[in-house]
Structure formats: structure tokens, C-alpha cells
Amino acid sequence: MIAAISLLHLISQPFLRNALIAGIAISLLAGLVGYFVVLRAQVFAADALSHAAFTGTLAALAAGVEPRFGLFAATIGVGIAIGLLGNHGRADDVVIGIAFAWVLGLGVLFISLYATGRGAGNGTASTATLFGSIFGLSSGQAQFAAGSAFVLILLLLGIARPLLFASIDEAVAAARDIPVRFLGVVFLGVVGATAAEATQAVGALLLLGLIAAPAGAALLITDRPFVGLAVSGGLATGSTVLGLLVSAQIPRVPPSFAIIAIATAAYMFTWLATTWCRRRG
Amino acid sequence: MTAIVRLENVAAEVGGRRLLSDVDLRVDAGEFVALLGPNGAGKSTLIRMLLGLHPVAAGRITVLDRLPAQARQDVGYLPQRRRFDPDLRVRASDLVRLGLDGNHWGFPLPFKRNRTAAERVSEVIELVAATAFADRPIGELSGGEQQRILIAQALVRRPQLLLLDEPLDSLDLPTQSSIAALLSDICTNQEVSIVMVAHDVNPIMSYLDRIAYLASGKAVVGTPAEVITGPTLSALYGTPIEVLHAADGSLVVVGQPEPPAVHSDRHHSDGHHHEYDRDPRRPHSH
Numbered sequence: 001m002i003a004a005i006s007l008l009h010l011i012s013q014p015f016l017r018n019a020l021i022a023g024i025a026i027s028l029l030a031g032l033v034g035y036f037v038v039l040r041a042q043v044f045a046a047d048a049l050s051h052a053a054f055t056g057t058l059a060a061l062a063a064g065v066e067p068r069f070g071l072f073a074a075t076i077g078v079g080i081a082i083g084l085l086g087n088h089g090r091a092d093d094v095v096i097g098i099a100f101a102w103v104l105g106l107g108v109l110f111i112s113l114y115a116t117g118r119g120a121g122n123g124t125a126s127t128a129t130l131f132g133s134i135f136g137l138s139s140g141q142a143q144f145a146a147g148s149a150f151v152l153i154l155l156l157l158g159i160a161r162p163l164l165f166a167s168i169d170e171a172v173a174a175a176r177d178i179p180v181r182f183l184g185v186v187f188l189g190v191v192g193a194t195a196a197e198a199t200q201a202v203g204a205l206l207l208l209g210l211i212a213a214p215a216g217a218a219l220l221i222t223d224r225p226f227v228g229l230a231v232s233g234g235l236a237t238g239s240t241v242l243g244l245l246v247s248a249q250i251p252r253v254p255p256s257f258a259i260i261a262i263a264t265a266a267y268m269f270t271w272l273a274t275t276w277c278r279r280r281g
Numbered sequence: 282m283t284a285i286v287r288l289e290n291v292a293a294e295v296g297g298r299r300l301l302s303d304v305d306l307r308v309d310a311g312e313f314v315a316l317l318g319p320n321g322a323g324k325s326t327l328i329r330m331l332l333g334l335h336p337v338a339a340g341r342i343t344v345l346d347r348l349p350a351q352a353r354q355d356v357g358y359l360p361q362r363r364r365f366d367p368d369l370r371v372r373a374s375d376l377v378r379l380g381l382d383g384n385h386w387g388f389p390l391p392f393k394r395n396r397t398a399a400e401r402v403s404e405v406i407e408l409v410a411a412t413a414f415a416d417r418p419i420g421e422l423s424g425g426e427q428q429r430i431l432i433a434q435a436l437v438r439r440p441q442l443l444l445l446d447e448p449l450d451s452l453d454l455p456t457q458s459s460i461a462a463l464l465s466d467i468c469t470n471q472e473v474s475i476v477m478v479a480h481d482v483n484p485i486m487s488y489l490d491r492i493a494y495l496a497s498g499k500a501v502v503g504t505p506a507e508v509i510t511g512p513t514l515s516a517l518y519g520t521p522i523e524v525l526h527a528a529d530g531s532l533v534v535v536g537q538p539e540p541p542a543v544h545s546d547r548h549h550s551d552g553h554h555h556e557y558d559r560d561p562r563r564p565h566s567h
Contacts, residue, residue: 039371157387157388158387159386160387160388161379161387162384162386164379165383165384168369168371168376168419169376169434171362172358172359172380172431172434172435173383173384175332175334175353175358175360176354176384177354178383219370223375223418224372224375225371225375226388226389226391229388
């Protein structure tokens with residue numbers, strides 16, 4: 001009873017309400033996108049996009065424009081570029097590896113430009129980009145994050161079935177007139193936008209956990225693709241809600257850490273449970 | 282009777298190099314036809330031309346009385362491939378289902394079951410005798426089981442023509458003969474024509490209606506007994522070739538010129554009474 005009252009009290013606070021509005025939408029998107037990322041073995045590409053998120057934000061700050069503009073432009077742009085450069089819309093390791101280092105190098109340059117521009121070493125912006133600051137979102141920022149995540153979810157669900165076909169069985173899908181290459185490029189653009197969204201929630205360094213861990217667990221739980229997609233979205237959303245509540249209750253625990261810790265724990269638990277079940281029967 | 286596939290004076294080019302010219306071939310309803318020949322002869326290119334995925338350099342191809350690209354939706358296709366990733370955790374029956382509606386946008390709505398589609402999927406899975414393993418992840422299945430699932434996927438939309446690119450490749454000999462029997466059964470009982478690229482004619486020979494043997498830029502078409510003879514192949518290759526008849530009825534082609542491509546790596550499964558045609562030093566097609 002007391003716990004319920006304190007929970008209600010917590011949620012009535014604007015910082016947590018904003019975090020929940022943004023966090024639920026962003027993590028649902030990350031879970032759905034993550035399912036295809038893992039199925040298409042593009043976790044490495046998603047990691048490259050998290051670097052682009054960092055660099056894009058700092059580039060915008062150095063140029064003195066809205067940081068979210070730089071964030072989305074960089075991740076979507078790099079995502080589409082990786083898709084176009086790689087074979088058949090599937091980015092290959094060498095291309096991503098090169099993009100990786102180059103993008104991070106640019107980030108270092110922009111930190112220096114930003115700091116020089118202000119005449120002092122301001123580390124707050126880069127720390128917030130790297131580790132997220134979901135409790136610091138304004139109501140407007142939260143609504144923008146949730147709204148754009150919702151649009152991206154609709155886009156992903158709109159291409160879900162042909163994308164699944166192209167991910168599993170590219171040659172047959174192409175013979176069935178599915179635009180395999182186009183879908184691959186669009187998908188990497190969506191992954192880029194998802195990286196930008198997730199940067200606002202858990203930060204560029206941790207967003208891979210929100211994309212890969214729920215999807216990895218979902219693929220262990222079920223071999224039915226659309227059930228797996230839903231499970232992945234559910235696990236990501238659950239981890240975020242739980243993580244935000246834990247962090248709000250225990251201020252020493254940062255929300256990014258709580259969310260990623262819960263997502264990782266869910267993956268580990270699933271792995272142990274499915275391995276144990278398989279060994280028994 | 283109208284032809285399912287008709288090739289008239291067809292030429293094939295890859296990268297500006299002419300692979301084949303003057304190919305004439307007709308496939309009627311329910312016929313089982315094999316494309317044979319050494320690597321690089323243009324067998325897979327011909328399959329891609331039949332799908333409208335590769336341009337016709339000269340001549341005319343019609344599939345179901347239409348241009349190949351327009352008929353593609355009514356043709357089942359099984360590309361040459363390696364096996365699925367063992368970690369691919371997607372149910373085999375879902376792969377068959379994608380063959381039916383995988384090109385539709387959107388996603389299947391929960392609680393809205395399409396019973397006709399589900400029935401068609403289980404029907405076609407039963408047809409290829411894959412019911413026992415259709416609910417397992419595709420990556421866990423054996424090569425032969427995966428091939429049955431892929432044949433079901435190619436058949437699920439009731440095509441009139443199946444185009445198969447080396448479906449027996451990298452299967453062991455007993456599996457090769459059971460898949461060959463399945464394909465022949467599909468031809469006869471489902472009234473589906475099959476055009477199949479094969480490396481080794483022996484597993485399918487007794488089922489074939491016709492062979493198109495591609496070599497040296499030309500094609501010879503006829504029944505297996507007409508085509509796989511010393512004189513015919515000698516004329517095709519322009520070099521003396523001998524066809525030996527083994528005791529079990531299988532044929533061994535001897536004296537074929539070495540094809541340019543690396544060739545031996547495909548022959549890892551040794552069958553004891555096919556020693557000759559499994560010998561990587563002695564390329565063959567018989």
C-alpha cells in the first residue's frame with residue numbers, strides 16, 4: 001500500500017513522467033528494430049551508428065545548432081550510407097569498420113572545436129550524449145522523442161513482412177519482386193534513427209544493449225518470427241519501465257545503467273533457462 | 282498443348298562475353314527437364330533468363346506464353362545456395378509461409394488467422410513429406426530436410442513451373458535419390474513442369490523427359506539416351522568422349538576437357554559405386 005502510494009507520487013513528478021513517455025516509445029522501437037538487426041546479423045552496423053550518434057550531436061553543438069538535428073542527421077545519414085556502400089543493402093564488415101574509426105575521429109575533433117568555442121572544457125554535453133540523460137528531458141523533448149519513435153514503429157511494421165523474407169532468404173525474395181536492396185537501405189536508415197532515439201534514453205555507448213539484448217532473448221524464446229518481434233519489443237519496453245522506476249527510487253543508480261542492467265539480466269536469464277531446458281529434453 | 286517454356290535461337294551473354302548461342306528448347310506441362318554441362322557453360326544464367334532476371338542477348342524466350350519477367354510470379358524458384366546458418370532460429374513452416382505472402386507489405390495481425398493460407402502451407406509441407414520437422418527452426422534441419430522445405434516454399438503458390446538451381450548439390454547420395462523421386466512425383470501428380478540445373482545426371486536420369494546439355498557455347502537437346510552418348514558429346518565438345526555404362530545403370534562420361542573453374546570442392550560426398558563420377562580429377566556430368 002505504502003509502496004503503491006509512493007509509486008503514484010513518483011509518477012506524478014514531471015521528470016519521471018517525461019522519462020516514461022519517451023522511454024516506452026523509444027524502447028519499443030529499439031526492441032522491434034533490434035529483432036531484425038539480430039536476425040540480419042547487423043549488430044556491428046548498429047554499433048557503428050551509435051558512434052555516429054555521438055559525433056552528430058557534438059558536431060551540432062560545435063556548429064551551434066540544435067543537437068538533436070545533428071544527432072538524427074548523422075545517424076540516418078550514416079545508416080543509409082552503410083546500406084548503399086555495402087553489398088545488396090547488407091553492410092559488410094570492412095565498410096563498417098572504416099566508417100567506425102572515421103566517425104569517432106570526427107567526434108574527437110568536434111569535442112575540441114566545441115570546447116575551444118566556449119573557451120573552456122565543457123564535458124556535460126558529451127557525457128549526456130554518451131550515457132544518456134533521460135531524467136533531464138523536458139516535456140517538449142519527451143513528446144518529440146515519443147512521436148518520432150511512433151512514426152518509425154509504423155514505418156518498420158509497414159515493411160516487416162517483406163523485410164523478414166529478404167532477411168532470411170534474399171535470393172528467393174528478390175525473385176518474388178521484393179526490392180531487397182531498397183529495403184536493406186531503408187532498414188539501415190531506420191536503425192540509424194533508432195540509434196538517435198535511443199541516444200536520448202540510454203546514451204550512445206549503451207544503446208546497443210537496448211537493441212541487441214531484448215532481441216537476442218526473443219530469438220531464444222520463440223522461433224516464430226512475428227511472435228519474436230512482439231516479445232523483443234515487450235522485453236525492451238519492460239526493461240525501460242522497470243529501470244526508470246528503480247532509478248527513480250534509488251537516486252544513486254543512474255537510469256541508463258538500470259535499464260541496460262535489466263535488459264542484460266533478462267537476456268542472461270533467458271539464455272540459462274533455454275539452455276537448461278534443451279539439455280533436459 | 283501450349284508450351285510452358287519456349288526458347289527460340291536464344292543467346293546468353295555475361296559481362297559482354299557470349300556463353301551460349303542458338304539454344305532451342307521447349308518444355309511442356311508436367312515435363313521434367315535437366316540442364317547439364319560443365320561449370321561456366323551458362324546453366325544458372327539460363328535459369329536467371331527464364332526468371333527475367335538476366336537479359337536475353339538474342340532470340341526469344343516465353344514462359345507460360347508471356348515474357349519471363351511477367352511470368353515470374355507464377356514460377357517457383359529455388360536458387361543455388363549454401364545451407365542456412367545453423368543459428369537461424371526461424372521455424373521452417375514460417376519460411377514456407379513467406380513463400381505464400383512474404384511479398385505483402387505490413388505484418389500479420391494477431392488474432393486474425395488466415396485459415397486458407399495456413400491450410401495451404403500445411404498441405405504443401407505434407408506434399409514434400411516435411412510435416413515431421415516443419416515446426417523446428419530451419420537452421421537445425423539437415424541439408425535434405427532444408428531442401429524439402431525450400432521445395433515446399435517454391436510450390437506453395439501452385440506454380441506451373443519450378444526452376445531449380447542444383448537442388449541436389451552437397452547432399453549425400455541417398456538424400457539425392459529421395460529428393461529426385463520427390464521432384465518426379467511433383468511433376469507427375471501436381472502437373473508442374475520442372476527445369477533443373479544438375480551437376481550429376483545419375484540420380485535423376487530415370488525420371489527425366491529431356492536433357493539440354495550445354496557445352497562449348499552450344500546446347501544439345503534430347504532424351505537422356507539420345508544426348509549422353511559418345512558420338513553426341515564428342516560432337517558437342519569437339520573432342521573424343523566416351524560414355525561408360527556402369528552395372529547399376531549409371532553413366533560415366535570420360536574424356537571431357539577440364540573445365541576452367543575449380544571444380545573438385547563440390548564433390549565431398551563419396552558414393553562407393555560412383556567412384557568415377559565422384560573423382561575430382563575426372564570432371565563429368567553424365
